[in-house]
Amino acid sequence: MDFMLKLTLYVYCAAIVAYIVREVWRANTMRWVAFGVLSSGFILNTILVLTRWAEAHHAPMSDKFESFVFFAWSIALVYLIFELVTIFIVKVHESRIGIIGALQCVLIAWMIYFALQTDSTIKELPPALQSNWLVTHVICYFLSYSALSMSFSAAIVYLIHRWIFSGKQKVADVVESGSQFKKDYSFDKLAYIAVSIGFPFLTIGLITGAIWAKGAWGTYWGWDPKEIWSLISWLVYLTYMHLPLMLPKTSIKKSFRPILLSIILLIAFPIVLFTFMGLHKLPTSADSDHIYAE
């Protein structure tokens, strides 16, 4: 298991390099090399998830180790689907996704690295987790987190682009649509698409969580730190969704609006990550039975 995990980590690290090379040297062959490396990492990751499932006799998403591996798997899955859809269905050049692939791979590798640091012994499911909602609830959340991580990467890329081209902003407005430059500029749109994929899953995850809590403990909502923080991340993305409707009625400059939205995404995803793995740092987490055991 340890060896497989390390191998997966190395393959994902190779994928980071491959995606950077692809972005710098936009050759057609490189497109498939990068895709192939990430896919093989994903296959290894799938084997990890499946063997764990078979060994543990429960869905491999109940403790810290399992959720790190599963999160890595779902990020890779969502990104690969996204790339395939972009190339084959939407039929746009993959530069529309650009360096995001590399950023996603960094996140995946980071998760696998965390998994290597955590205790991988198989634990039995505590009574509260012995429910069919576990699979639905957790899968919804991880798919959502994966899509939202992509919006985070896109927001970073967008802001970097804006920063690089900040001197040439007027030029950017003048450039006709359809040019390469314009396409590179549309990472804010990509971020929106990623959020619109992830947000419904975030909502469903929140609601299945409430239904599960009702079935297990008798209350939909107990103001537990984990519940509160998942609400916070939901509210932040809700804000992101509503802001474009509000901004035209304010005095904020039109060219600054996408920057503001990207900054919100930049704040939102760390909140999601904090909800996922940082809650034990809170003073209120001592009373909670919702947080992964250390």
Add this chain to the structure above:
Amino acid sequence: MAKAAEPQQRKSRNDSKVWEILCSVRLAVIIIVTMAVACILGTVILQQKSPEEYVGRYGTGIAKFFSAIQLTDIFHSYWFSLLLILLCVNLGCCTVKRWRNKVLMIGFLVTHISIILILVGCVVDLLTGVKGGVNIYEGKSVDYYLTRPDYQKVPLGFQVFCDDFVIEKHPPKYKLITYVKDKDKQKAVSLKVGKKISIPGTNYAATVKELIDDAEVLHEPINVSDEPDNPALYIQLSANDNVTAEGWLLAKDRNWYNDTQRDLKIDYVWADNDEAHERLINAAAKNSTKPTLEIRIEGTNIVKNVLVEKGNKVSIEGTDYVIEIKEFALDYSKRLVPLSEQEPNNPAVMVEISGPQGKDSRWSFSKYPDYQDKAHKTIYKDVKLLCTVPENFSDAKNRVRIVQNRSGKQTITYIKDGKVISTIDWVLGQNYNIADSELQIRIVKYFPSYSLKKTVVKKTGGHEGHNHGPSEHHGNPAILIEMEGPRGKYAEWVFAHTPPHWYPDNNFAVLYEQSGMEIKDYKSILRVVENGKTMVTKTIEVNNALKYKGFVFYQSSYDPEGERYTGLQVTKNPGLLVVYTGFILLCLGIVFIFYVKPFLRRKLNKGKKIEEYYSEEEMLAEHIE
């Protein structure tokens, strides 16, 4: 008229302004952001604690400020409720304002209405619902519950019996932990047989060679050399061809056996030469060493030793004491049976001390010399008694002594009442009659250099002495670890339930430990009785509650000390249907907005340009350029 109309107009203009604000996205965003900030505060500041705790944690000033603006219980505060009400109003107004009977509007309407439904449902639950809990002892019943958080007794209108409560546990798991002392590093390693694991921070590599779920140590006697370093005999006693006793006697260790029923003692001694051999045979005839009693008078130098024999009486010079030995037992708890039938478990002597203040008798235990002084009233506290019983002490009338020496002479001597009856040479495997009795003795094996070989094997046989069923039996697992290090390879058995096993340089240890029995399930068998009739019986567990007459009973806690009672959460949620409708609508609506609407719109408007079917607002919302 004109004057009268003016305020009317202004009012309507004001109305519309308020209406505009209530409908606005701006208000929505402000509410959402405020809620998010409140939530963050609600997890950073400890909630619902005692005022003293806040003062201790944040200081008086800040603690006062917090409680004044209800930051100590944000989620039950007035302003947070107000925020939720405002959100509902905002959602309602905005929904009304934007209502269009168009297919593409479904998502918007459904999501916004569903959130109102959820909030309204929760308010209904809060006002008319029940949230409480009750503990039921096993075999007992309740007809009430206690409200939360103020613990008021409220009658249920029926009885709930807890017929049984059980905590099911998983069988224990074991893990192998390695520990490196100088780096203070601990790591759980794989227990897979045959897998080599290098221990981080050391030059060691461990391989689990064998794993036994339920192991025991067998001590197999072996002979390690022909030199008589530790001579031992395996002896069988038989009566009428039935073996009555057998075992090893070690000349230099446990060299005797008492047959209390037959008043017989067998011992085995080793002589260095023939002369000593003779002496040892005859020594057995004289009565063996007797127990002695040491009498010490505290505060003086007087010490006197006496043989422990019934009726032995000594007067202690220099004092007025006369001490008489009244009784002797090898096993105090069996002091009423004849001495020859007692095993030397707890030897004790009873003495009577006559002195200036009259007679005083006491038991003195050889294992607990000063026992009397602590537990009982005793007159002569300065008399200290110490009874010593030689290990080979025997009161047996019949004795068998087996003697062997270096030159190869080996004899067996039968002694009765202190007289040698016969001495014969013996050979291995031959039966010898013990004169005067039906017993036969046979020396089966002779090991000049006796030693024990430890082998670890799978435990066989039943569960004697264990007070549980076979399925509950958890063994004592052991693993054979081969450690490869700077000093070469060697394998050792490590047992669970033992202290850490340290390796030579004392810097590195392995611990094979049980990681605790994890809880599998909490189960309560509940029975609802109304008007003397059993209405429902159900085994509830976490994630599986009992419903009766709108009440729902959840397994929520238990008696942590004795598992004597089960803790139930009792709820009644009249708003459940509304809330669940809201949940389902929210899911459907949000899926419609993001996964159905974009495709539906394109299909509905095939052939049209984007600008024709998107409103400006929608294009902004969906980042369409």
